[in-house]
Amino acid sequence: xxxxxxxxxxxxxxxxxxxxxxxxxxxxxxxxxxxxxxxxxxxxxxxxxxxxxxxxxxxxxxxxxxxxxxxxxxxxxxxxxxxxxxxxxxxxxxxxxxxxxxxxxxxxxxxxxxxxxxxxxxxxxxxxxxxxxxxxxxxxxxxxxxxxxxxxxxxxxxxxxxxxxxxxxxxxxxxxxxxxxxxxxxxxxxxxxxxxxxxxxxxxxxxxxxxxxxxxxxxxxxxxxxxxxxxxxxxxxxxxxxxxxxxxxxxxxxxxxxxxxxxxxxxxxxxxxxxxxxxxxxxxxxxxxxxxxxxxxxxxxxxxxxxxxxxxxxxxxxxxxxxxxxxxxxxxxxxxxxxxxxxxxxxxxxxxxxxxxxxxxxxxxxxxxxxxxxxxxxxxxxxxxxxxxxxxxxxxxxxxxxxxxxxxxxxxxxxxxxxxxxxxxxxxxxxxxxxxxxxxxxxxxxxxxxxxxxxxxxxxxxxxxxxxxxxxxxxxxxxxxxxxxxxxxxxxxxxxxxxxxxxxxxxxxxxxxxxxxxxxxxxxxxxxxxxxxxxxxxxxxxxxxxxxxxxxxxxxxxxxxxxxxxxxxxxxxxxxxxxxxxxxxxxxxxxxxxxxxxxxxxxxxxxxxxxxxxxxxxxxxxxxxxxxxxxxxxxxxxxxxxxxxxxxxxxxxxxxxxxxxxxxxxxxxxxxxxxxxxxxxxxxxxxxxxxxxxxxxxxxxxxxxxxxxxxxxxxxxxxxxxxxxxxxxxxxxx
Numbered sequence: 001x002x003x004x005x006x007x008x009x010x011x012x013x014x015x016x017x018x019x020x021x022x023x024x025x026x027x028x029x030x031x032x033x034x035x036x037x038x039x040x041x042x043x044x045x046x047x048x049x050x051x052x053x054x055x056x057x058x059x060x061x062x063x064x065x066x067x068x069x070x071x072x073x074x075x076x077x078x079x080x081x082x083x084x085x086x087x088x089x090x091x092x093x094x095x096x097x098x099x100x101x102x103x104x105x106x107x108x109x110x111x112x113x114x115x116x117x118x119x120x121x122x123x124x125x126x127x128x129x130x131x132x133x134x135x136x137x138x139x140x141x142x143x144x145x146x147x148x149x150x151x152x153x154x155x156x157x158x159x160x161x162x163x164x165x166x167x168x169x170x171x172x173x174x175x176x177x178x179x180x181x182x183x184x185x186x187x188x189x190x191x192x193x194x195x196x197x198x199x200x201x202x203x204x205x206x207x208x209x210x211x212x213x214x215x216x217x218x219x220x221x222x223x224x225x226x227x228x229x230x231x232x233x234x235x236x237x238x239x240x241x242x243x244x245x246x247x248x249x250x251x252x253x254x255x256x257x258x259x260x261x262x263x264x265x266x267x268x269x270x271x272x273x274x275x276x277x278x279x280x281x282x283x284x285x286x287x288x289x290x291x292x293x294x295x296x297x298x299x300x301x302x303x304x305x306x307x308x309x310x311x312x313x314x315x316x317x318x319x320x321x322x323x324x325x326x327x328x329x330x331x332x333x334x335x336x337x338x339x340x341x342x343x344x345x346x347x348x349x350x351x352x353x354x355x356x357x358x359x360x361x362x363x364x365x366x367x368x369x370x371x372x373x374x375x376x377x378x379x380x381x382x383x384x385x386x387x388x389x390x391x392x393x394x395x396x397x398x399x400x401x402x403x404x405x406x407x408x409x410x411x412x413x414x415x416x417x418x419x420x421x422x423x424x425x426x427x428x429x430x431x432x433x434x435x436x437x438x439x440x441x442x443x444x445x446x447x448x449x450x451x452x453x454x455x456x457x458x459x460x461x462x463x464x465x466x467x468x469x470x471x472x473x474x475x476x477x478x479x480x481x482x483x484x485x486x487x488x489x490x491x492x493x494x495x496x497x498x499x500x501x502x503x504x505x506x507x508x509x510x511x512x513x514x515x516x517x518x519x520x521x522x523x524x525x526x527x528x529x530x531x532x533x534x535x536x537x538x539x540x541x542x543x544x545x546x547x548x549x550x551x552x553x554x555x556x557x558x559x560x561x562x563x564x565x566x567x568x569x570x571x572x573x574x575x576x577x578x579x580x581x582x583x584x585x586x587x588x589x590x591x592x593x594x595x596x597x598x599x600x601x602x603x604x605x606x607x608x609x610x611x612x613x614x615x616x617x618x619x620x621x622x623x624x625x626x627x628x629x630x631x632x633x634x635x636x637x638x639x640x641x642x643x644x645x646x647x648x649x650x651x652x653x654x655x656x657x658x659x660x661x662x663x664x665x666x667x668x669x670x671x672x673x674x675x676x677x678x679x680x681x682x683x684x685x686x687x688x689x690x691x692x693x694x695x696x697x698x699x700x701x702x703x704x705x706x707x708x709x710x711x712x713x714x715x716x717x718x719x720x721x722x723x724x725x726x727x728x729x730x731x732x733x734x
Contacts, residue, residue: 006058007068012093015051015107016146018044020139026132033128035118041131042114045138049107056100065097065554069148072243087231087241094148094247097554098325098392102145102318105396109403110138110310112525117306119522120410130170130304137163137310144319150223150245153326157219157283157319161212164316167307168300169205176200188358188421190620193635195643204299211296215286222279225264225272226250226330233258251329270332277335280327281342288320288372291346295639298365305361305413309406312368321375321395328379328388336387337476340380340468344479347373349636351489355496356632359420360409363497364402367446370486371398377483378461381468386579390460393551397445397453397538404529405442411435411522412501415515422500424508431515436502438526443498445533447491447594450544456535459590462487463582470578487590491597499605545587661687 022044026037033040059065072092095103114134121127140163143156177183178196227245233253234241243249253259259273267275284290289297297317301308311317324331324339331339350369357363375394381387413420415432429436445452448459465480506512517523536542539549608615619625634640 007055009070011051011055012068012070012095012103012146015048015055015103016093016139016142018048019135019142023132023135023139026128026135029128031128033131035122035127037128038114038118038131041135042111042118044135045107045111045114048142049104049111052100052103052107055095056104059095059097059100065100067097068095068100070094072148072246074242075151077242087234087244089151089245090149090243091152092148092243092246093146095146098322099145101396101551101554102322103142105399106138106141106145109399110134112528113306113310113403113407116309116407116410116518116522116525117304119519120306120414121304126170130167130307133163133166133170134307134310137167137316139163141316141319144322148246148248149243150226150247150250150327153323154219154223157287157323158216160287160316160319161209161216164300164311165205165209167311168208168303169201170303170307171201172205174201174302176203182418186419186421186424188423190633191358192633193353193639195639198643198647199299199302201302204296204302207299208296211293212286215283215293218279218282218285220279220283222276222281222283225276225279228264229253229258229262229272229276232262236261247326254329270334273330274332274334277327277331278338280330281324281335281339284320284323284376285342286320287323288317288376289346289369290320290342290373290376291349292638294346294350294369295635295642297369298362301361301365305406305410308361308365309403309410312365312402312406317368317372318395318399321372321379321391324376324379325388325392325395328383333382336380336382337472338380339376340465340476340479343373343376343378343380344465344482345373346370347377347486348482348489351486351493352628352632353635354493355489356629357493358422360412360422360425360497360501361406361420363422363493364405364409367490367494368402370490371402371446374458374461374483374486377479378464380479381461381464382471384575385464385467385471386460387464387468389549389552389555390457390464392555393538393549394454394457394461396551397457397532400529400532401442401445401453404438404526404533405446407522407526407529408435408439408442411518411526412439412515414518416511417514419508419511421511422497424511425501425506426504426508426512427502427506428512428515429502431512432502432517434517434523435526436498438530439502440498441530441533443494446494447598448487448590449594450591451535453533453535453538455544455587455590456539456546456549458487459583459586462586462590463579466582466586467575467579470582484586484589484593488593488597491594492601495598495601496605499601503606504609 022041026033026041029037055068056065059068070093072090075089075091077088114131117130117134121130124130137160140156140159143159144153147153147156174180176197177187177194177199223245230244230250230253231241233239233256234244234249237256239249239252241249254273259276260269262268262272264272264275286293297312300311303311347370350366350373354363354366354370357366371394375391375398378387378391378394381390412425412428412432412435415428415435416425419425441452445454448455462480462483465483469477469480531537535544535546538551539546541548604615604619620629631637
């Protein structure tokens with residue numbers, strides 16, 4: 001039975017609108033919403049998850065998801081006459097297997113995070129405000145998942161940015177950490193890297209806004225190029241252009257070679273398609289915090305930890321990866337190569353930084369950046385190498401265990417009275433056994449221990465990257481090598497986090513002596529998430545070395561032809577064999593790196609300290625480890641570089657230059673404000689000075705006119721007589 005018939009037309013629309021309607025209601029209620037408003041949000045999101053589950057099951061047919069498409073609503077029409085239909089932009093909803101599963105993950109995780117937040121934020125003074133912001137944020141992400149066209153995706157894309165702006169700046173009145181007494185007393189003695197005077201919730205939300213606008217410039221450019229090419233193709237081929245940017249129309253134009261028939265700025269064919277694809281990918285780079293637009297995401301930790309759990313798991317940062325997978329038919333081999341390189345650099349740079357982070361949330365933040373890079377590395381490998389399924393598979397598995405890890409972080413931070421320094425924790429496993437156990441499950445999952453989810457999804461990415469490197473050759477081996485190195489670093493920094501927080505003696509009794517597991521409803525959220533870190537949930541097999549998954553069928557092209565994905569193309573037998581060998585080789589290599597990385601962390605942070613040896617402190621002073629530690633702890637110097645170039649350099653310098661061109665020197669501005677010293681020299685030229693000179697000229701002309709038009713008859717008669725006398729004299733002389 002077609003999925004469109006099995007799924008009620010109103011159900012996906014209700015799932016989309018329920019969060020925004022709830023947000024509007026809670027916003028209208030304000031502080032009166034209180035705790036009942038929070039529980040209303042939980043109930044609403046739980047209902048959305050139930051609806052998403054019904055949608056998912058309704059579309060299944062023998063392991064495949066058939067696809068679903070709602071009727072569209074015309075939003076803008078132009079060029080329509082009695083003879084020609086013109087073109088139009090529409091709004092509509094559409095789902096394939098990837099979107100249907102994403103719908104469940106977003107609503108399911110949102111339900112659990114909201115449930116956890118009813119405990120975590122129960123004594124916060126702005127408690128009701130968090131829930132309407134959260135609901136709005138989820139509405140925007142659901143819009144991206146359900147959108148049936150590129151324009152609606154961009155609209156919801158911007159709404160996701162607005163929602164994240166709200167959540168990151170939730171504690172908008174907190175000062176910069178340089179002026180925060182609690183932070184200064186909490187941070188590790190060796191803390192470095194961040195510019196403390198420019199780190200606060202207000203600064204963080206502004207930074208996220210600006211850096212995402214940089215990416216969105218490319219996104220808009222990609223949309224504009226696509227719309228122009230597709231409109232020309234529709235006019236030439238007779239294809240209806242009433243839904244110009246719908247996925248069906250765009251992908252049909254790409255498949256028909258529309259870009260080969262167009263030319264823009266000297267580019268045509270695959271070059272033009274590459275330009276459009278890379279432009280859209282630039283938007284994904286901003287939203288998914290890819291190098292060099294990654295620095296906003298760690299700063300976003302200034303928001304509540306529960307907000308971080310949804311931002312870092314299944315909504316904002318996942319939107320970029322989801323977008324790349326959605327526009328996959330538009331990505332040429334050159335565009336995929338760009339995706340692969342950016343993903344590889346991102347995952348390695350962020351993993352190196354995570355190795356020296358001193359606070360619990362900081363490690364998880366850079367871990368998220370690194371894992372997003374992994375996903376992009378997989379997608380960049382190409383569909384035939386298995387990259388599409390691997391990248392999306394890791395998006396799904398990572399969403400669940402990373403959300404769980406952030407909730408565990410919230411539990412630990414709450415138990416430690418707001419302290420986040422791993423160096424002051426220790427021994428928490430005795431006081432928080434359930435939280436410690438669940439955190440360990442998440443750590444083993446992200447490390448890729450056989451039997452846990454990332455052993456399947458992360459290794460699938462590395463296998464795809466290896467096959468892609470074999471096909472491309474040359475420098476294409478570098479992204480694969482960076483991805484492999486990141487696997488070892490991931491095991492090191494995640495095991496370091498767990499050991500420092502939960503094992504060994506209490507290093508600061510003042511911080512940990514009141515620690516305990518959270519309330520039952522918060523524990524429920526953790527325990528529900530924990531089983532999804534197991535590999536069997538995703539592969540459907542208890543064999544940890546199984547490489548096939550039910551996701552392979554789910555992500556295949558829908559039978560109805562909606563959202564046709566290149567992943568439906570069957571690889572050659574030789575490529576299949578190469579991919580199989582790559583899986584075996586990567587499993588061996590990743591297992592060795594897991595032992596080396598996790599083993600090093602256990603030795604350095606548990607075994608040696610138990611014998612009175614502070615190996616970490618010694619290594620920080622011993623070259624070449626001290627050099628590597630400096631590079632990592634100072635975040636590769638990227639923050640300082642951006643501050644020097646764009647904030648203090650281009651920002652203040654250009655601003656000062658424009659101010660002087662517009663308003664003149666600071667001394668002139670001081671005089672205009674009624675202060676400053678007495679003017680002894682003329683002001684240099686400026687736009688404001690030119691305007692003032694113009695006003696003075698007009699005033700002088702007006703004064704002269706006033707003098708000539710005094711209203712006195714004798715003056716007018718005298719002037720007329722004088723002019724007459726002069727004219728007569730000139731006539732006589734002539």
